[in-house]
Amino acid sequence: MPVLPPGLTQESFDEALDEFRAAIGAQWVFTSDADRASYLDPFDIGDQQDHASAAALAPADVEGCQKILAIANRFKVPLWPVSMGKNFAYGTAAPEMRGSVILDLKRMNRILEINEEMGTAVVEPGVSFFDFKAELDRRGSRLWMSGPAHSWGSVIGNALEHGVGYTPYGQHAEQICGMEVLLADGTLVRTGLGALEGTREWQAYRWPFGPALDGLFTQSNFAIVTKMGLWLMPEPEGMAGVSIRVPRKDDFRALVDTLRPLRMTDTINAPYTIANGWRQITGGRVRAQVWNGPGAIPPERMEELLEERGNGWWSVIFNLFDSPAGLDLRLDKIRRAFAEGLPDATIEVRRWQQGDPQEPWMRQEVSLAPLGAVDWGGSPGGHSDLGPIVAPLGDRAEQVYDIIERRFLEYGKDPWVGMFGISSRALVFVADMYFTRTDAEDTARCRALFRQLCEDMQAIGVGLYRTHLRFMDDAAAMHAWGDHALPRLNDRIKTALDPNGILAPGKQGIGTWDKQLGAQP
Template sequence: MTSTDDRPDTAAHTSGDLETALARWREALGPEHVITDDESLADFADPYAPASFGYRAKVVVQPGSVEDVQAVVRIASETGVPIWTSSQGRNYGYGGSAPLDPDTVVVNLRRMNRVLEINEELAYVVVEPGVSFRELYDAVQASGKKLWVDVPDLSWGSVVGNTLEHGNGFTLYYDHAAAECGMEVVLADGSVVRTGTGAMSGSKTWHLSKRGFGPRTDSLFMQSNMGIVTKMGVWVMPQPDAYKDCQIKVRRDSDLEALVEAFRPFLVDGTVGNCPILFPALTALPNGLPRSAVWDKKSSVPRELAEGMMWEAARIGAWNIRFALYGDRQTVERDFERISAAFASIPDAEVTGNTIDPAEAKLDSPALADQKSRVMAGVPDLSMLQVLNWHGTNGGHISFASTVPLKGEDVRNIVELVSTREAEHGIDYTVGIMLYQRFAIHVALMLYNVGNEPQVKEVYELYRDLVVEAAEMGYGEYRAHPAFMDLVAEQFDHNDHSHMAMVEKIKDALDPAGILAPGKQGIWPARLRTAEKQAK
């Protein structure tokens, strides 16, 4: 079995002059923005990894402006000290702020927290990387403009950071990478570039048109280590005339394929325009209950037990889909009737809907009954954190997130692979399957007690096995914790990894000193590439 830590020797990463860099950063940013004390640094560790795993920073610097970022990057380049960027640093389940190498300095952008523009007429906002989803929501509400901000399940994260990691929410603008329009980026040499039509001075369409003249380069700065994004335009959703929170439930596990097949046409043709979530009964169990109240054995919770409990307690089916309909009221009701009729052929299937006045879609509104009704209306929420209590008060997780075709057969394949392999290790199968227009992302929350290091190691080792096993079935991961970035990248192996070879050429051109986030997404600079491969 592969070790939980197969990172290259950290000495190879930190050949730079750290003491000189620290002195210069203190002078450039102010000493209070160069963090080296253990108490403050704890906020930038991976809270879901045991301390012995080493996913924590030893130094954090916090620039407050674009000019500060330029200074940080130039000093890093001149001293040879590698840096790892985080926005809010709340990307928990995927490592948070923690760098791949603990000797890499974290550049955290929380101080850059301005909402620069809210445009109601053209429905977009412009934000800095330190702005969280909750902060953007509050700013839009304070402005009085009738716009909905798309939010993920947890609203404490950065709008920019989540977008750069291909995160998603649940309204019509759920695909955050697709909703991005126009970036400002600081490159490794400290120069500033603007993407799209922002490359033209005085452009009036920077955050309106995604295409400029020539190649579109925005994606180069997503899930990569090519530059540091300091501003971003994001398209948001005008408040609709009507909002209907809908659910589909089937009583039998064997109905999963039929459920997916019946629902897919409404995604492909755009009838359902948001990002629905497909989940089994067991996924709902940890929301408020400790595992000890459900199952006192080391083996995984039986599927039949979870199905019986959740049907009796909350009429949650063996498999369930939550989705939303938006638009004018007549169209919403007509679409709901069409969708309901499509499930008449599945015995005991239930399709229900709750029409909510969009004007009531606000924080603490009684009209929004639960977490999903809130996030599908763009209302921030943190209640899903309670799932971490499943294994006690020191809970954590990593997310195993595979992309599969939106077909019943493929959804069943990934469900059976992950649930069967987890059961072999006594891990409970808690999953949310995000339904995009033509594919799905199977996000398995692999829950554990952070204080139980053997349990965490077992989860990490299973994760490694699953990455390879899923790839053999044609299913790749869309996102990964730093511990697994190299392994995930290795699975994208067409033509002897020709795509990675191309990306490495771009990396070497933009960052010849190799100081920006070495190893992120499996992308290593030339100076470390040979050593990294030898270490593996």
Template sequence: MSGKPDLDIAPQPTPLLSERWSGVPSRLTSEASTARTRLYSNKTLPHSAPRQRPARLPPGLSESDFSTAVKDLRQSIGAENVVINDQPLKDGWYLEHPNTHDAFHVVEQEELVCSAVVYPGSTEEVQKVVRWANKHLIPIYPISIGRNVGYGGAAPRVPGGVVLDLGKRMHSILNVDGENASCMVEPGVTYFKLYEEIQNRGLPLWIDCPDLGGGSVLGNAIDRGVGYTPAGDHFANHCGMEIVLPNGELLRTGMGAIPGPDGTDSPVWQSFQNSFGPKIDGVFSQSNFGIVTKMGFWLLHEMPHRSYCFTFAQDEDFPRIVEAIRPLAQKGVLGNIPQLRHVVQELNVTGRRKSTFHDGEGPMTREEIRRAAKELPLGDCSWVFYGTQYGDAQSVERQLGVVKAAFSDIEGTKFWLPEDVPQDHYLHSRVQVNSGVPILRELDWLNWLPNAGHLFFSPITPTRGKDAQKIHDMIVAGHKKYGFDVFPTLCIAGREMHYIANVIFDRADADQKRRAVALLRELVDDCAKEGFGEYRTHLLFQDQVARTYGWGDQALMRFNETIKDALDPNGILAPGRCGIWPKRFRGRGWELGLEDVDMKVIGPKL
């Protein structure tokens, strides 16, 4: 192997959905190629570089022990389906992402890395891998697609763990029921794939998708991700799961627990979410209690819709905007899960670099943001509200009248329809996402910095102006202290808001990475002191976040640990995921907390 890093950044053909399970539909080929070219032209890091260390081994295993274990697994599921991770690491990009490490690494690239990647082709092969892991005491980390970027991607929490990539060979749409408006999918089914299948069948049904369409439908739901149609709560709209437990046994939830006639599935498995007795589906979301290999979902019927946006003139309008939104959401006037974004987001979603608008190293000033926003279609404003109403034309007009009246008392408010802005404006992307059409537009903001990676800070706040202002002020102050631009997006419901702050950093800048970690550590701690918790976080912050839910002397964590130890006595399934450690690892130096900023080594300090 040459010691010279690979600096080739020439665009390659975009992987297509017709050729690769994780590819892009042909309708987005041009957009994907443009996005990749932009990202790579803004890159100074090598495409790959020689490894500085040998392949990382699972904890406690010698090279000989690991070699024996790998040989054992290859005999069980096929040699081609077990790949040792000893090649140069490639961060790639969204459509060609790694399954070996975190593409948006905030620690050294080779630190949070797996020892091998395994590709099971069926539920039965997943069971074989789980039994193998118990035999050899090797931690395994299941991923669906591995595009959970901003939260750790495909990286194992314990370096040297084995990644169980469920997507490559388990990507079948098992059923789409037009009459029942439901489907059942395997982990590797992306929003792109499900959407295209429904379109190919000519069914008048919608899916609900997040901002980017390349993620796993199943994976996003069990991580409790959200979208933007009336079915935006993805886990709430699931119906039935098949799960491999940590001992290799198989479990079905909901009506799947009752056998159908002649060995078939229950005919109501995707129709009714419950079964008899305790409802257990929730313990398999954001947990390490089982591996979900099949999952049912409810779909929406097509409906007329009208997307729009409002702009607000002043930063200080923020609490009044939230107060106006709350009754609209609680009364069901708002048809979807709307977004409230700061105008700085209008800049970075253009795909232009920060250097276009700003000279120097620090964050953009408010005056620079105003000056740049004046040149954009929505002009100089502060907050932008993106919404969609559903129903026939008359119903939508009535709904819009109510929404306009609610915002009318806020001076300087303006109303915009898609026909009021150019075709390349972000509002047209919201039209698609809010009607269940998966797209790629959100990739554009990654051009903000060279080699851009990002971390999401995602707390929950009540839909009240004073609470929203309090958490916003803390986030703004933290970003100012550590020298980052603030990119706030709020996904707003009637009683709570997901406040998603996107911390964009340069992966080639060690100091930026350290400051990004310090910022998140501080925000998690400060917000928790005010009673605000994150609903989702990067895997390096999961211990800290989990322990902020500490009411009753960590009653919730003690309950989770009790379940973990009962289901997974050998501690093989995703130890540390969501802060839940099995007895074998617990209290032995793996947990991370407020003081862990310079993470040179993940795990016990030997």
């Protein structure tokens, strides 16, 4: 069934499509039902058609993007740029505003530079983690890429959405150094030292003369990022993979307080993950294989399942990077901290050093393994998650965890909760909601649970790290201080840079034409 951009007639949209075809080639303008269906979100918590696109465009270069922008401005066609559209659980390639035209940048897929001496790279949006790792391997590079949990998507897209990996460079947005961006009017801008003709320092320094603008273009709809500079990690002399099992549920506060100083002193020098009991019991199984009763899996059954697997209630995993002697010192300090704070914890360590073959536990190989859990609740499965940002203080983390677990149980959902020790001073919770996509009652319950938790988090001053496009307005509305001063500022910037509102209207709750801040269906 045809879908039109808001405010356009079929006649005017057909005229715009003809101009798009002339600009980039008819074969790169996709309008069939099958083509448009390929851009729907397979994990949407509700009707996929709520976020259906009107068409898709796939330019090959910046010049093609500029031609598209000129046409879109003239016809007021909203565009939804995607690097590769693999942002699973957050909307993939689907637009927030129904009827937007997808601007698919996957053909812009060049690795423009890898500088071994400086440990930097410059890539285009269509470069995937698989592509990037393959190129590093082809060159025999001594630089390591930080990869996310699943590696199907774009290196640029993941960094722009504040994605996370498992090395000391695991905060991917913090590794950005210099962008080339295309404004809505077609102006091409290079940020930072890239604004100097003939520079060799574009990827060397993030804080040039004047405002540092790279962050403005992450999780926003202010421009199209056409190139990005990134910092890469030199191959370490050694590495240790650490797994810690903590037996009791009521050890959580002590666990957070034990990990915090280790991360703040850089003893743990990469992001760590914490998983609760529910998150540990899969082992390749689906829910029906371990529990067929109503509601969430009850605590007594959870205890049985964890005992079967030899797991504690909490599991902590992280990697350390250093020389072999440096790793010895780090591990000794970690063991002493846990002996003092959580003496019943069990610590296991695997070691690697330069020259040894790499193994999957190292978490810097590319992978799609995490997608295997999507059918946990039933097939065809889907999932999304709530991602509160929390200070790594035991009492604060426990307060947030208790609210999340209580609400999940109240709504009859298994509280799959994990946490990233994403930096020295922040825990990002990942509370996964698994659902059966064909079960309208199940998806409605997840939507209601998410919005209830938004209210709960806002009430205690906790915001979100990112969210599915269906909930972007809800997440933006949580920033209520000063009569929503921050969302209003974002809208003012949007109006200045994109007066016709053609770039990703509604992304992060910014610049949605026909809605006010507030809950959506």
